[in-house]
Amino acid sequence: MQIKSLLFGLVAAEAAMASLPLRVVTWNIRYAASSLEQGEKPWFDIFCWATKSRCRQYKFYDKLNQIVSSTPNGAPMVIGMQEVLDNQLNDIQNSLGDGWAHIGVGRDDGKKAGEYSPIFYQTSQLRVLASETKWLSPTPDSVSFGWGAGSRRIVTTAVFEHIATGEKFIHANTHLDNVSAQARSEGIKVVLTRIQAARVAFGPLPVSLTGDFNSAPYADAFKTLADTGFMKGELYDLATPAQHAGPYTTTYTTFREGAGESRIDFIWLGAAQNYPYSVVKYEIWDHTVDGMRVSDHRPVVGDVILQ
Structure with a gap:
């Protein structure tokens, strides 16, 4: 009986050690536009040197730091961003510091032109085994x-390994088209193809997918992905009411108070077969700092455990 109890304890301890807490974030940061929308502040301009409070850049750093610093103790973190121009990419990388790195390329030339859909990660926690950017x-x-898209669209995919435990997972990040429903639905099929290709190369690893889908829940691309049955689901739906935190239920807001809002930014988890995640918390964060909306999208933050 004592031997059985000891063996059970060892197995339970091993299972507990194999559990990896993980924070997954998606955030459309709003590109650094030269023509501003109503209520929008510039990302940066020459006047910001004298009055930092007039620009989004520094307020954005404050909000990003809140997300990073509130991460559960010891949990690695991956952040999928959208609408990131090259100058913003460098700004954010410098703000995060040497303990962070990113992957991704500009969508208009495969180098630095146009918007990135980058993935930021902590180099002390995670190493990249493989990465790629593909066009939708x-x-x-x-x-x-x-498929009639108004802009070039991409997906950035990476295979990560947690340095301390050796746990591996796939993360993909995308920004679907805002013009063509067909481009969104066909584009998400390309995203899924790239995730599946990574699983062919590295085995049936856990999957997380972040992105601005530019479509409502259960519409075009969302429905297309759900109907494949490959992913377990979107984190908003996977989380129980008790696991939902904060007052917000929408992610896209514009910069104007009182404008219509919608939920178009998602975190998906999978695969459905041998589903490896348990949900700790789901939260759509506030995107204001000192009364300024630092983006026209709220960040979405998911805390999960990879088992």
């Missing part, structure tokens, strides 16, 4: 538009 089009290996 019939020719994903080349810079291209797909």
